[in-house]
Amino acid sequence: MRIYVVGGAVRDELLGLPVQDHDHVVVGATPEDMLKQGFRPVGKDFPVFLHPQTQEEYALARTERKTAPGYKGFVFHTSADVTLEEDLVRRDLTINAIAKAEDGTLTDPFNGRRDIEQRIFRHVSEAFAEDPVRILRVARFAARYADFTVAPETNELMKQMVAQGEVDALVPERVWQELSRGLMEHKPSRMLQVLRDCGALARILPELDALWGVPQPETHHPEIDTGAHMLLVADYAAARGHGLAVRFACLMHDLGKGVTPPEKWPAHHGHEGEGAKLVEQVCKRLKVPSDCRDLAVMTAREHGNVGRALQLRPNTIVTLLERCDAFRKPARFTQMLLATECDSCGREGKGVSFRDKPFPQLAHLEAALAAARAVNAGEIAQRSAEQPQRIPELIHSARVAAVRAALAAAGGPSGDEE
Template sequence: MKTYVVGGAVRDELLGLPVKDHDWVVVGATPEQMVEQGFRPVGKDFPVFLHPKTQEEYALARTERKTAPGYHGFVFHTAPDVTLEDDLVRRDLTINAIARAEDGTLTDPFNGQADIRDKVFRHVSDAFAEDPVRILRIARFAARFAEFTVAPETLALMRRMVEHGEVDALVPERVWQEVARGLMEATPSRMLAVLRDCGALARIMPELDALWGVPQPALHHPEIDTGAHMMLVVDYAASRGFDLAVRFAALMHDLGKGATPPENWPAHHGHEGLGLKLIEALCKRLKVPNECRELALMTAREHGNVSRAEILRANTIVTLFERCDAFRKPQRFEQMLLASECDFRGRGGEGDDFATRPYPQAPHLLAALKAARAVDAGAVAAKYAEKPERIKEAVHKARVSAVKNGVRSAGPDPDESDDA
């Protein structure tokens, strides 16, 4: 019985990166022997055990055979005669198919160290094609290791997998899991680029894939292409360390531009509303968490209004707050402002200064929200105890007055008919 550290721990150690978790493979043992030594079995599909002290996972060396489409269509085999090389050959990439023995000796049968040096993602064997999740994993790795490129033969294999419908068999939860993890990496745009290069983005998020090739006005978007803009926006969100909901909202905010009439391009009037159905469909299909879905919808609907914040009248601003439920959920409103700022920052090219220009819209709206929230709605309501049908309007007007008095407005006084 021999134990080896495998996978990401060895890879990251060779890259000089911090090692967070260790995955172990055990060669030459049976499940009974593992239990006798105090390991606790936890694996469902194949024998995996938790170490009695460290609680790290130890998996018996195994082989696998494809029996059905998709992620779960495998039969696994473990036995004491399964070798370390038998186990490593089933892994996805050469950089993840290196094992380190207890004495520090490396077993690298597929030249993973060379690919680490050359910064290349290369599949270990044709068995890669049996698991479509590996396409998503490579895309996620690309977002983490931005200097790595996909080997031409691996990209060609990924394209064939997409053409053969393997990606279509992925369960929505797993797609979202990998996409969400990729969004939380340092350079999420690299994930999108890899998914587009192999054709997978058009299968898993066609609404997003449709944005590439859609032009925008050069005055406001020197990058022109809406897909290119989206990549800049999500990378800016990552550079600021924003949470998943903000990053996803930033990714989704312009989805409607793929649905505007081409004869009107590069203008996209009404794209905010057009994007809502697309976001709803995508989120329903991938089972996106409600927190992410709701913020994405709000950002898509309101980012245009946020961009005009300084010229909005007080009544329009309060109506915006009401529509966004900002009085009950001010933190979510602040998240929407962050995602909207990403939209502003994520544009331009070399020499453009969008990343450093002033962005007064957010502080302007936050100051207005603070003033409006200072209104004692209960006291206002008490004045209309005998006319409850007028309470809502009275509270609204009191908040409008507070915004007018508390925040300098660039527009004229509101009137009764003004609306966002």
């Protein structure tokens, strides 16, 4: 029995990055050998075991054979005579096909160290094409290792996989899993660019892919292209360290611009409402968790109103708060403001950048919400018990008065637009 550390742990150590988890491959052993040494079996499709002390994963060296479309159509073979090289050749990228022995020596049959030095994602073998999840993984790795590029031959292979329909066989849960993980890396724009370069984005998220080539007014969007704007917004949200729900809302906020008739370009009047419907469509298809879905829909629908917040009258602001259920869910409303701030700051081009431009709308609306929430709705309801049908109107009016007073006291704009 020989044990090697493989995959991400070796790759990240060579990159000088912190190593989170260790995966091991065991050569020359049977499941019975592992059980005798106290390892606990956990693998369903092939033998994987947990170490009795460290709980790290140890997988028996294996080969695999494609039997059906998609990423589940594989038959695995394990035996004591499967070699380390036979196990490594089934892995996705050369940088993940390096093994480290217990004495520290490296086995690198596919020149992964060279590709690490040259910052290249390169597939190990043609077997890469058998698993469409690998396209998503390469894209996610690009978001994490932003200075790496995809080898031309690997990008060409991914294009062929898309053309052959392999990506269409991906289940929604797996697409969302990889997409959400990529959004949480420090450069999510790279993930989207890789997916777009091979044609996978048009299959996975056609609503998003439609944004490229759609112009916006240069005065407000010096980057002009809506797809380019979306990449800037996604990276700004990552730079600010926002959570997944905010990052996903940033990704989805402008989908409505992708369906604006070309004759109306570069204007996009009413894109917010169209965008909200498209976001709901995406979330239903990908089975997006409800917290991400609800925030993304709200952001798509309301980001224009938030952008105009300094011109809105107190009555319009309170109506916005009510529509967003901000009194019951103030934290989610703040998340929407953060996503809209990213939209505002994610604009640059031709020597112009909005990245450090103030976004006073956030504090303005948060102050309005705090003032409106301070109104004692229960007390108003008690006073109006004899006219229950008027209670909502009276609470609304009290909140409007509170917002008007708070904004006036703060010396900010009181609003002149309904």
